[in-house]
Amino acid sequence: MNLAPPSDLFDVAIVGAGPVGLAAAIACKRAGLSYVVLEKGCVVNAIFEYPTYMSFFTTAPELEIGNHPMVTGHDKPDRRDALMYYRLVSQREALNVEQYTSVTAVHAAPAGFTLEIERRDGTPDTVEARRVVVATGYYDNPLHLGIPGEDSDNVSHYYTEAHPFMGLNVTVIGAGNSAADAALDLWRGGAKVTMVVRAPELKSTIKYWVRPDLENRIKEGSIAAEFNSRVVDIGQDTVRVEGEDGETFELPTHFTFALTGYRPDLSFLEGLNLAQQPDACLVLDEHYASSTPGLFVVGSAGFAGRTNQVFIENGRHHADLAVAEIARQLAGHAELQAH
Secondary structure (H helix, E strand, O other): OOOOOOOOOEEEEEEOOOHHHHHHHHHHHHHOOOEEEEOOOOOOHHHHOOOOOOEOOOOHHHHOOOOOOOOOOOOOOEHHHHHHHHHHHHHHOOOOEEOOOEEEEEEEEOOEEEEEEEOOOOOEEEEEEEEEEEOOOOOOOEOOOOOOOOOOOOEEOOOOOOHHHOOOEEEEEOOOHHHHHHHHHHHHOOOEEEEEOOOOOOOOOOOOOOHHHHHHHHHOOOOEEEOOOEEEEEOOOEEEEEOOOOOEEEEEOOEEEEOOOEOOOOHHHHHHOOOEOOOOEEOOOOOOEOOOOOEEEOHHHHEHHHOOOOOHHHHHHHHHHHHHHHHHHHHHHHHHHHO
């Protein structure tokens, strides 16, 4: 795909090729705006990083973009369905997506914005655009515990599948959907699972059909759980846990999944001084325009304090609203220039 339009200035640069970023690209294309999508990984990279056999909470129509139907053979699409769907939509729409291209900084410029990028081979470059739409999500930025051993080879913030862990001791840190799904899948795959949970119980937001399954496995002792506890150190064969009484003890552990949540990383926008709300969500208007004129933030990227409220299902509509406003602004600008 060609990176630059004839003028070397895009109407819109979209950062992130997840479902919301792709929805923004389709909206730009249909509005007649020149655009480029800059993605540091592959198309829908976050979904690619999901557990291998994960199923979505929602139904197919709620994941659709650009009026392209998603056809699946079951009630709830799984990871493979979604990867195929978004890949085919990108191909059929011939979207201008630059994969494996990182945006390292965004600066205000006379014509709009200059985006500093790093290409797949490490070469630095720049992209110029009149408007910027940020659709980076949050799944690629795990919340770190900040404890010794967290960066070891036997620790991951992402769960894939159970097969490699048969017969091994595995500790799962966390009590949300990711941790619940991982614990159950690992147990069914033959691992010896212990969950370490800071709270006195599992999170209430766990999927309604998963929570009772996990609770029953804990009650019967198939999955061990240490509540009101936190991991304070991770070793090669053990994790050290601090219990409710403040005393520490060791759990035999071959591998640890630290599934403690994720937050948006907007460090590449630091120089723009975006206004934030008290809960770390950005100040955005009804079109998802930020406090920096011309910069829009769509999907979950602008909702650091409310990531449990913004999903593909509603984030895709943010893209349509943002691009409609961009088209209106640029049309007005063109009309002024004509006079």
